[in-house]
Amino acid sequence: MKNLLTMENVSNEEIEAILKRAAEFEAGAKPQLERDYLVANLFFEPSTRTKTSFETAERRLGTTVIPFEAGFSSTLKGETLYDTVKTLESIGMDAVVIRHKKDAYYEELLEGINLSVINAGDGAGQHPSQSMLDLYTIFKEFGKFEGLNVTIAGDVSHSRVAKSNITALRRFGANVNIVCPPEWQGKYTDAHHEWDDLIETSDVIMLLRVQHERDAAYEGFTTEGYHKQYGLTVEREQQMKDGAIIMHPAPVNRGVEIDSSLVECDRSRIFKQVHNGVFVRMAIVETILKERN
Ligand code: CP
Numbered sequence: 001m002k003n004l005l006t007m008e009n010v011s012n013e014e015i016e017a018i019l020k021r022a023a024e025f026e027a028g029a030k031p032q033l034e035r036d037y038l039v040a041n042l043f044f045e046p047s048t049r050t051k052t053s054f055e056t057a058e059r060r061l062g063t064t065v066i067p068f069e070a071g072f073s074s075t076l077k078g079e080t081l082y083d084t085v086k087t088l089e090s091i092g093m094d095a096v097v098i099r100h101k102k103d104a105y106y107e108e109l110l111e112g113i114n115l116s117v118i119n120a121g122d123g124a125g126q127h128p129s130q131s132m133l134d135l136y137t138i139f140k141e142f143g144k145f146e147g148l149n150v151t152i153a154g155d156v157s158h159s160r161v162a163k164s165n166i167t168a169l170r171r172f173g174a175n176v177n178i179v180c181p182p183e184w185q186g187k188y189t190d191a192h193h194e195w196d197d198l199i200e201t202s203d204v205i206m207l208l209r210v211q212h213e214r215d216a217a218y219e220g221f222t223t224e225g226y227h228k229q230y231g232l233t234v235e236r237e238q239q240m241k242d243g244a245i246i247m248h249p250a251p252v253n254r255g256v257e258i259d260s261s262l263v264e265c266d267r268s269r270i271f272k273q274v275h276n277g278v279f280v281r282m283a284i285v286e287t288i289l290k291e292r293n
């Protein structure tokens with residue numbers, strides 16, 4: 001694996017190897033990098049968890065993390081993403097982690113760039129490291145994917161997390177259902193527009209953030225109306241089956257996609273997902289850097 005760009009171009013075997021290595025890191029395994037590597041995190045969109053989680057993972061692996069502040073970089077003077085990345089490669093970077101508002105920004109880096117690129121989110125495209133930490137969280141909970149009922153609720157059309165997870169979970173044999181307003185179903189024409197019986201039958205309910213920065217609101221949208229019709233309310237949580245869990249990639253709009261009191265309830269794995277993300281990102285970065293030897 002030279003790069004990690006989308007869940008579509010990673011095999012099930014590669015994903016399983018990442019999840020296994022993440023479990024080893026969680027159990028205290030030492031990194032297996034044989035030289036010093038230089039990495040940089042290029043975040044052209046805001047991030048709390050992905051950026052700090054990657055940086056923590058990179059430091060725990062013993063790599064040298066070179067600071068990069070998108071808001072003070074020469075991109076503000078018109079430099080292209082290609083030229084920024086080629087510049088970092090010329091300085092000696094082995095890998096860059098990139099978040100960018102443009103869908104599939106990485107396509108312009110496929111020719112002529114030799115360092116490794118890890119996609120930390122492209123527009124409304126994909127978020128593969130989030131998907132892998134979600135898979136890790138689900139597997140730790142249930143020990144399998146096959147036959148699990150996973151319901152993904154919310155702004156699917158703008159959600160890179162949803163797209164990556166739907167791809168991966170269906171490939172691993174989970175029954176993935178989608179609940180969302182018709183305006184947000186995007187290419188998922190099999191989406192439900194009511195919860196129907198999905199609250200009672202789901203093993204995992206994964207909520208998505210309403211993405212106001214991508215102009216997600218449709219005509220008639222109100223946060224109160226959305227919460228009532230599509231959010232995880234206290235009443236809905238009480239109908240979930242024994243052992244079922246709540247997930248959300250976060251950041252959370254409390255009181256919109258989920259009642260604020262449920263964010264840290266017994267079923268919630270929201271902060272556990274964040275915790276797991278460091279081990280998964282250690283596994284991703286180590287796997288990619290080892291291939292560069
Ligand atoms: N889940 C996620 O990508 O969060 P950040 O935007 O804070 O990185």
